[in-house]
Amino acid sequence: MMDLWLVVAASFLAGVMDAMVGGGGLVTVPALLSTYPSLPPSLLLGTNKCSSVFGTAVAATRYARRVKLDWAWLIPAALVAFAGSWLGAWTLTKTDPEFLRKLLPLILLFVLLYTLKHRQFGMLHSPMRTDRNRLLLAMGIGGIIGWYDGFFGPGTGSFFIFLLIRWLGVDFLHASASSKVLNASTNLAALILLAATGHVWWQAGLAMAAANIAGSVLGTSLALKHGALLVRRVFIVIVTLLVLKAGWQAYVA
Structure with missing residues (x-):
C-alpha cells in the first residue's frame, strides 16, 4: 500500500507540472519504474498514460473556460495528433526508439537555449500566420x-x-492551454492502444489519475493567476531538468 501512495504522490506533482508546461513524465515514469521494478515496463507506461490522460483532459477543460482558444485550428490539430500518436505507438512495436534517446537531450538543449536567448519569446500573444x-x-x-x-x-x-x-x-499561457488539448488527444490514443493489448494496471492507474487531476487543478490555477511570465519561468526550469535527465540516461547511465 505504501508503494501505491508513493506513485500517487508523484502523480499529483506531475499533474501540477503537466498543467503548466508539461514534463510530468519526468516524475511519474521513474517513480513507477523504481517502485515496481519487477513489472513489465510496457505495463507501467500504460498505467502512466491512464493517469496522465485524465489530468491533461481536466487541465484542457479548465483552460478552455478562461483562455480564448482558437478551435478552428486546434480541433483539426488534435485529431491529427491522435492519429499521429496511434501511429507512433504502432511504430514502437516495430522499431527500437534508442536513436531518439541519444537525440532527445540535444533537441531539448536547443529549445532551452533558444528560449533563454529570446527574452520576449512567448511573452506576447500575436498570431502571425494567415488562417x-x-x-x-x-x-x-x-x-x-x-x-x-x-x-x-x-x-x-x-x-x-x-x-x-x-x-x-501565441504566448506561453495560450500555448500551454492549447498544448493540453493536443496532449490529451495523444494520451488518449496511446491509452486506447495499450489498454487493448492489456498494458494498463487499472487499480494503480485510476488512483494516480485522481491525484493527477488534483495536481492539474492546482497547476492551471497558478498559470491562470500569474500568466505567461510564470509559465515561461516554469518552462525553463522543467526543460533544464529534462535536458539533464535525458542527457544522463543517454550518455552516462
Whole structure:
C-alpha cells in the first residue's frame, strides 16, 4: 500500500507540472519504474498514460473556460495528433526508439537555449500566420509531436508549447492551454492502444489519475493567476531538468 501512495504522490506533482508546461513524465515514469521494478515496463507506461490522460483532459477543460482558444485550428490539430500518436505507438512495436534517446537531450538543449536567448519569446500573444497557414502548421505540429508521444514521449508537452509559440506566435499561457488539448488527444490514443493489448494496471492507474487531476487543478490555477511570465519561468526550469535527465540516461547511465 505504501508503494501505491508513493506513485500517487508523484502523480499529483506531475499533474501540477503537466498543467503548466508539461514534463510530468519526468516524475511519474521513474517513480513507477523504481517502485515496481519487477513489472513489465510496457505495463507501467500504460498505467502512466491512464493517469496522465485524465489530468491533461481536466487541465484542457479548465483552460478552455478562461483562455480564448482558437478551435478552428486546434480541433483539426488534435485529431491529427491522435492519429499521429496511434501511429507512433504502432511504430514502437516495430522499431527500437534508442536513436531518439541519444537525440532527445540535444533537441531539448536547443529549445532551452533558444528560449533563454529570446527574452520576449512567448511573452506576447500575436498570431502571425494567415488562417490557412496557421491550420496547416498546427496540423503539422500535431502530427509530428503526436507521433513522437506515441513512439517515445518524454518532453511532449514542452515540445508542443515551444512549437506553438515559435510557429504560431501565441504566448506561453495560450500555448500551454492549447498544448493540453493536443496532449490529451495523444494520451488518449496511446491509452486506447495499450489498454487493448492489456498494458494498463487499472487499480494503480485510476488512483494516480485522481491525484493527477488534483495536481492539474492546482497547476492551471497558478498559470491562470500569474500568466505567461510564470509559465515561461516554469518552462525553463522543467526543460533544464529534462535536458539533464535525458542527457544522463543517454550518455552516462
